Amino acid sequence: MSDIIRRDPRAEWIIRNRLHPLHDQYANQEEGGEVRGPSGLLRKFPHKVGFIGPNGIKRIDRLKGNSSAPKGKRSSAAQEVQLPLHKVDSPEYYIMVVADLVGGRLTGHDKDILGLAHKLIAERGGNGAVVAVCFGEVKEEHFDTAGVDRLLHIDGEAFEGYSPEARVQALAQVEAQYPVKQWLFPDSIHGGCDLASRLAARLGERPATQAWQVNVEQTVSRGASASLDITRKTPKILMLLEECADAIDETRHEATPITLDGVSVTAPTIQDQGLMDVDPNAIPMAEAEFILSAGNGIHNWDQFHDAAKVLGATEGASRVAVDDGFMPRSRQVGATGTWVTARVYIAVGISGAIQHMQGIGQVDKVVAINTDAGCDMVKRAALSVIGDSEEILGELMKLTAEHKSTSVSDQAEEDSHAA
Amino acid sequence: MPHKVISLISVGRHPQSGRSRRADQDSRAVELGLKLAGTDLDVVHAGSSQEPVLRQYAGMGLPKVTVLEQDESADALVSIADYLKSEKADIVLTGVRAESGESSGMTPYILSEQLGWPIVARVADIVEIKGDEAQVLLALPRGQRRQVTVKLPFIASIDNAAEAARQSAFGPGLRAKMDSQNGSTVEDSVRVDWSEAPAKARPKRLKIVKAKTAADRFKAATAKPQGGSGKVMKNESAQEQAQAIFDLLIEEKVIR
Structure with a gap:
């Protein structure tokens, strides 16, 4: 059953028109019944009138359900529309x-x-x-x-x-x-x-x-x-x-x-030897897949370069880092630098000037490492961690190194089993 | 035993001025051929030997250029296939797509089908040739490389990721010999029926909003495209934070 709220214009018209013979019946449906006091006076229970709005403030709908907004269910999830088959x-x-x-x-x-x-x-x-x-x-x-x-x-x-x-x-x-x-x-x-x-x-x-x-x-x-x-x-x-x-x-x-009946394939003349390890910094930044980018919040530059090497990420930088002479101009991401298309972009200590945000417009997943939880980069990021970048990068390098050593040993084990 | 390498060249077109030039990918193919075979490299062009662009190729240090003499409307495939059959080549290098004509990029594929040789597309480099096998690096999107081994003889189309061509020297280019041979006279009969016009700019796709209500349309027109921000980790320890980033990197497969 769909829970789209459908308007019934006739019912709305009857509710508006107090002189309509069916008015009482429809109005009662809407309000949950009319209560008459012992003397025949119409009684209204003030606490039941209205609903609590999204900010916790009581709202009274005097449009009698005629507004377009669905009553009381403002945050209801968007209806999944079943398309025709x-x-x-x-x-x-x-x-x-x-x-x-x-x-x-x-x-x-x-x-x-x-x-x-x-x-x-x-x-x-x-x-x-x-x-x-x-x-x-x-x-x-x-x-x-x-x-x-x-x-x-x-x-x-x-x-x-x-x-x-x-x-x-x-x-x-x-x-x-x-x-x-x-x-x-x-x-x-x-x-x-x-x-x-x-x-x-x-x-x-x-x-x-x-x-x-x-x-x-x-x-x-x-x-x-x-x-x-x-x-x-x-x-x-x-x-x-x-x-x-x-x-x-x-x-x-x-x-x-x-299905395809009886796929028969002759032995290939081209043998796949797998992907090669490429120097990530040799990849043009505009087409790099994974970028580790540094901004004003980086103090330990040696560690940053090490982290990029360990993670296998292409290095990027914000304008400030380039202007301060820590990174070459060719590494600048943003309006004056390169517009990147990476799938994953880790912004370390970059608060996110609008020129920088333009440059990363096409990035899928942004990870922000920053000390300021209110900066624009955190708003853009899929995952933000608030803390000291040096410490977090150190931990990240440790994890990656562990992962690489275990996967290498797994590989070696497999090879020895195969042999 | 040195291997016989043939590079196929064509007349290029400068992207801005439209003037003829040495084609980018073809000149890279010549460069790779020079690396593999030195000046023994055989460079073949199907067309007119009077074409001045051939001198630009020859200026890369080639003593001679083989020209299969034919009209512009004739099918280059026939003469090249005949030439390759008569020569005992081990490696044939071409560009991925020509810069003039149909530029379908089908030439190496049809040659490989006719000769029964394997074709390796978008080659960045030929690393080494050992016996009758070659180690070839393929250029993949996003600057990635894949290594494959392929048996000789084979055809390779050279990608823009291959090493850039050396500068062309004018004098040696003029002195190079044009070795003319008879090419084909078979007309490309399919192409006659086509109509060709200067390229029109393609229409940009508009963002179409299929909103049912006025409120939705208003929202679509005014709202910022960014959704709500993602997960924010504020009070966790550095280890937990690093672990979260690491998990995301593994999930996205950027760390293998």
Whole structure:
């Protein structure tokens, strides 16, 4: 049962109109019954009138329930709206969307492409379904609201990590098994472009790359390092730029799992040796993933540099730290420095000038270490710790060092077991 | 035994002025080729040998540039595939995407499919070649690197993360030999049907507010985007505070 408060205009009108024959009945419902004294006098219990507002002050609603704000339940949680379910029974054709799934979750880019796939089906007509093809680990929980009618999760050891050859073989089998009208890939550096090019070469199709305006008939794509718009017939394989269409947001979809029969993969010619350790300070700050940033509150600079090294974080700084000569100008984060896109940003002793906040606008998780609980950085941060930065950084370094030594010894143990 | 390395080059386009130049990724491919094979590097271009940009590539210290002579409308893939089949190459280096023409980035993939060689995309460096295997560093987003080993022969497309190309010297570039060979005359028949126009600026996506009530619309128009602040730890000990930060870092997988 939904607990949306619905207005009944007729009832409200009757409550307002004291001369209405049904007025007493409706008004009593609202007030919890009229009480008459022994002499027939109307009695009102003053403590029962009104309700306690959010600040603890008693409020009397003299609008008789006609105000738009829900009575007495001001802090009620936002209603979870159940979107209408879009169902596809026994589809005639499929549009395959091979999602990037960065970190196991759909990216905004993937969602745009799912939206485009639905647009194409609507234009084409017929009973088509959008399939999201996923490889490896999947953590996404909201495939249904992203517009996935069918979910093809190709799992297995061969598809873990860097495995473009195995993946393209699987996709070629999908092409053979299902009636696929179109292949949509994100034209991204997360592997979508690579996989699409491999599949296009395998199937002998000529793809449209960097496409940004697509309908059933025509595709407009960028060429010549994005200085040219090429208009052509829409090919079977498309690599799409970001914001090529709007993501699905008004319907819910089935996300029914489908399977691929008998995936057979030949031995790869490219062997994955895993990620390399990169010097975090060699990564351009604008694209670094994890930044440890220092401000005016840092007094022990040697310890700060050590902490960045132990944590494996790229170093950043606020303007004050740079002006005082503790950090080079190239490390400055903010309006005059670099606008960073890190996933995790630890601000040590930075109170958060607005210019600095602009620079970290795109950061996902901010951690603030500060002595002042009222500063702007604490308001922005997902986690704030109030205390002496030197002490906290010391503890953090200790924890990280312990963690690294145990994980290394685990690794060594595994290796010895394997050997 | 030294390995035979071939770099494929194309005519680039300066992003601001639009003038032709040596393409950024292709020149990085030449640089990597020079590192692997020295001046034995074979640099191949499909197009006109009169193209002045080839002299800019040659100015990087190349004694000669092989040119597969063909028209602008001819399909470069055919002549390059023929050339690679006739030469016994071990490593073929290209850019990820050309800076002119369709710039689909499909050339290395189609070559690999035709020759049956593996392709490694977005290479930052080729670390070493041992026997018939090469250690290759791939460029990943956010400055990360992945190491893979791949059997020779293979095709590699070179990412912008590879070492930047050396400066081009004008005189040696002029003196370099242009070794012309006959290229293909096969027309790119698909491309004829396309229409090309200077790129239009893409419309920016607007933030659409789907509010049901006036109050919601007002809120969406005036409210600051930031939500309430997160967890604040004030009175805990330094150990507990550090532990909380550490847990967050582990959860976000920035510490492995």
